[in-house]
Amino acid sequence: MKQRYYIGNWKMYQSLSLIKKFLLAYTSDQDFDAVKADAYIGIAASHEHLYFLQNKASKIGLHVGAQNCSSFLQGAYTGQVSVESLQEIGLSFSLIGHSEVRRDFAETDMIIASKFKLLIAANISPILCIGETFIQKNDGITLQVLYDQLEHVLEFLQSYSGSTKIFIAYEPVYSIGTGIIPSQEDLQQVFSFLHKIVEQVPVAKNVMFLYGGSVSGKTVNLLDNINEISGFLIGKSSIDFQELKKIVQSDGRMV
Ligand code: PGA
Numbered sequence: 614m615k616q617r618y619y620i621g622n623w624k625m626y627q628s629l630s631l632i633k634k635f636l637l638a639y640t641s642d643q644d645f646d647a648v649k650a651d652a653y654i655g656i657a658a659s660h661e662h663l664y665f666l667q668n669k670a671s672k673i674g675l676h677v678g679a680q681n682c683s684s685f686l687q688g689a690y691t692g693q694v695s696v697e698s699l700q701e702i703g704l705s706f707s708l709i710g711h712s713e714v715r716r717d718f719a720e721t722d723m724i725i726a727s728k729f730k731l732l733i734a735a736n737i738s739p740i741l742c743i744g745e746t747f748i749q750k751n752d753g754i755t756l757q758v759l760y761d762q763l764e765h766v767l768e769f770l771q772s773y774s775g776s777t778k779i780f781i782a783y784e785p786v787y788s789i790g791t792g793i794i795p796s797q798e799d800l801q802q803v804f805s806f807l808h809k810i811v812e813q814v815p816v817a818k819n820v821m822f823l824y825g826g827s828v829s830g831k832t833v834n835l836l837d838n839i840n841e842i843s844g845f846l847i848g849k850s851s852i853d854f855q856e857l858k859k860i861v862q863s864d865g866r867m868v
Pocket residue numbers: 622784788789790791825826827828846847848849850
């Protein structure tokens with residue numbers, strides 16, 4: 614069985630005490646031990662919690678990543694967090710290009726591609742988030758939007774031959790936090806397209822596709838038939854351990 618990826622995006626929801634509760638539930642749940650063996654479970658936490666979480670998680674097989682990083686290597690960039698500092702604490706991955714960051718900080722695809730390259734150089738897996746808005750979907754430009762969001766990264770990957778695992782997370786903006794999952798036809802069209810354009814790069818076999826947006830124990834089965842999906846980026850439903858467990862246990866590809 615191919616490994617399945619379940620990456621929680623804890624956004625700005627967590628506190629140290631809630632994280633401790635999550636870890637306690639995660640480590641004391643014996644039913645979950647067998648499932649954990651085939652699943653890659655990761656948490657993208659806020660920067661202030663990363664050091665604590667990484668120290669605990671590395672002992673229990675949980676993978677930890679950041680929700681964002683700086684596009685600069687180091688220097689006078691107040692409030693930013695360097696890829697080097699993420700590497701120093703041993704993180705496995707970092708989200709980049711999440712639609713909430715694109716929206717709130719007017720991030721361009723060029724800036725996101727710079728982050729991507731820095732992460733690759735540090736051997737930290739980038740989880741590059743892409744996705745169209747509802748208006749763009751209605752205008753029939755979904756595939757063009759996705760291509761534009763990937764273009765600079767694809768250019769870079771044409772001459773990359775390293776072994777860092779790369780994730781592309783398709784997260785339609787209208788699905789995030791709304792309970793809406795795109796139709797099977799829409800998902801099939803998007804993932805076939807992504808697969809086709811990524812197939813052209815030399816490291817295509819190291820690129821995994823994730824789906825994100827309203828994934829829960831109730832919706833995860835709607836994604837069973839999309840073969841290209843290797844796992845999920847999960848927001849709200851990853852905060853509570855029992856909810857996350859439900860997703861892993863309800864995922865048709867895990868059984
Ligand atoms: P959601 O968020 O699962 O709460 O919809 C997903 C995300 O923003 O990564």
